[in-house]
Structures are given as C-alpha cells and as structure tokens.
Amino acid sequence: MAIAMRVRAGSGEIKVLMTHPSENGLRKDAKTGQVVPAHFVKNVSVAVNGKTVMAGEWGGGVSKDPYLSFKVKGLKAGDKITVNAEDNTGDKGSVEATAS
Amino acid sequence: MNTQRRHFIQGAASASLVATAIAAGLLKPGQVLADWNTAGFTATKAADALAAIGATSATESKDIIVKAPDIAENGSVVPVEVVTTLPNVESIAILGEKNANPLIAQYQLTDFDGMLSTRMKLGQTANVRAVVKAGGKIYTAAKEVKVTVGGCGG
Numbered sequence: 001m002a003i004a005m006r007v008r009a010g011s012g013e014i015k016v017l018m019t020h021p022s023e024n025g026l027r028k029d030a031k032t033g034q035v036v037p038a039h040f041v042k043n044v045s046v047a048v049n050g051k052t053v054m055a056g057e058w059g060g061g062v063s064k065d066p067y068l069s070f071k072v073k074g075l076k077a078g079d080k081i082t083v084n085a086e087d088n089t090g091d092k093g094s095v096e097a098t099a100s
Numbered sequence: 101m102n103t104q105r106r107h108f109i110q111g112a113a114s115a116s117l118v119a120t121a122i123a124a125g126l127l128k129p130g131q132v133l134a135d136w137n138t139a140g141f142t143a144t145k146a147a148d149a150l151a152a153i154g155a156t157s158a159t160e161s162k163d164i165i166v167k168a169p170d171i172a173e174n175g176s177v178v179p180v181e182v183v184t185t186l187p188n189v190e191s192i193a194i195l196g197e198k199n200a201n202p203l204i205a206q207y208q209l210t211d212f213d214g215m216l217s218t219r220m221k222l223g224q225t226a227n228v229r230a231v232v233k234a235g236g237k238i239y240t241a242a243k244e245v246k247v248t249v250g251g252c253g254g
Binding site for chain 1 (some may be wrong): 120135136137141176177178197199200201202203204205206207208209210211213214215216217218219220222251
C-alpha cells in the first residue's frame with residue numbers, strides 16, 4: 001500500500017507530513033498482549049528541482065504520522081519539490097508540490 | 101578527506117544506477133535496498149548509537165540549540181527542533197538517549213539553512229541529543245525532556 005503524504009513549501013521551508021503507524025516493533029497490543037510487528041518509514045528524501053537536499057534515515061522512534069520540516073537556502077516560488085519515502089515492508093510513497 | 105560525504109555521493113551514484121536497472125527491467129522495485137544505518141538504529145545504548153554514526157568524539161557546541169518541551173505529557177509525540185548557526189552543515193542526527201533504540205533519525209543535508217524539526221517518541225525522561233556534522237567536524241548539543249507517560253510501549 002502506498003504511503004500517503006503531503007508536502008508544502010514556501011518561505012524557505014519544506015514541510016512533509018505522512019500517514020503511517022510508525023510501529024517500532026517493541027509495543028504490545030493492550031488487548032491481545034502480542035507484540036505489534038515493526039512497521040515504520042526507513043527512508044525519506046526531498047529534492048528541489050531534481051537536486052536532493054535531504055536524504056533521511058528513520059528508526060521506529062519517529063512518532064506516528066511522521067512530520068518533518070527544514071529550511072533550505074535559495075528556495076523560491078515555483079521550485080518543484082519531490083518527496084520519496086519507503087518503509088520497512090517495502091511500501092513506497094511519492095508526492096510533488098510547487099513552492100509558493 | 102570527507103569520507104561520509106564521499107560515501108553519500110557514491111550512494112547517490114549507485115542509486116541512479118539502480119534506477120537505470122529498474123528502467124531496464126533488471127530489478128523489481130521491491131528489491132531496491134536503500135541506505136539505512138542498521139548498526140545505529142538497532143543499537144540499544146546511546147554510546148553504541150553514537151559510535152555507529154561516527155559521533156563518539158563530538159564536540160559540545162553552543163551553536164546548536166535543541167528546542168523541545170521541558171515536560172512532555174505524552175512521550176509518543178515530542179516535537180524537537182534543531183537550530184544551528186554552524187556553516188556548511190552536512191548531516192544531523194537526533195537521539196533519545198534512554199530510548200530502547202536511541203537513534204531516532206539521521207539526515208544528510210545539502211543547502212541546509214539552519215533549522216530542522218521532527219516529532220519523536222521518548223520512552224522516559226532523558227536527554228534529546230542532536231549531532232551535527234558541519235565543515236567536516238562533528239558537534240553536539242542536548243536538552244533534557246521530562247516524560248510523564250512514555251511513548252515506546254512494551
């Protein structure tokens with residue numbers, strides 16, 4: 001299943017929000033007592049006009065529905081922002097936006 | 101020589117080779133292996149995680165500010181912002197020093213402009229540590245966050 005995400009960019013800042021359980025594989029289900037299997041985003045990358053400005057590696061310690069923002073030098077209106085992500089099960093997500 | 105950056109550039113080059121291989125039908129997308137610091141993310145002690153990201157001898161820096169709440173009522177969602185005035189930032193890593201797996205995230209950065217923020221889990225009251233590589237040197241700073249309800253389960 002594709003990883004759902006959104007990206008917004010403007011005023012020198014890129015913000016990414018994903019919908020993902022981010023299970024670290026340590027938590028037990030309160031009802032069954034069974035360990036919930038690990039399911040988290042491992043890799044996330046952001047490119048501006050095709051140039052990678054951020055290549056991130058995440059562990060299960062990133063919160064559910066991961067959020068990331070950072071500032072990039074020289075970001076301007078009209079720049080094309082591309083975000084790619086992949087989780088530990090091989091699910092992928094990709095989204096594009098234009099900086100405002 | 102800046103070996104981490106070399107590694108990163110080589111990684112990017114091999115990634116594009118992989119993309120070419122996919123386009124040529126040689127590999128299925130599900131087989132692609134991206135870079136992931138297995139030793140760092142599976143380490144169970146902060147010192148081991150720091151060693152795995154090459155930050156054992158990091159210098160404490162006042163040019164890095166770790167912004168996080170003094171008290172986190174819910175340890176499963178702790179906003180953390182790393183602000184730095186250090187020039188030529190190459191990478192930033194974030195750790196929760198007493199988490200079951202202390203390394204939370206690691207970012208390689210280009211054209212970085214001084215601010216990165218994310219939301220992390222904290223299992224218990226602990227230092228949130230940022231490790232910043234800038235100009236080939238490793239710097240670090242930390243802030244203690246008190247946790248009333250842990251966010252790592254188990």
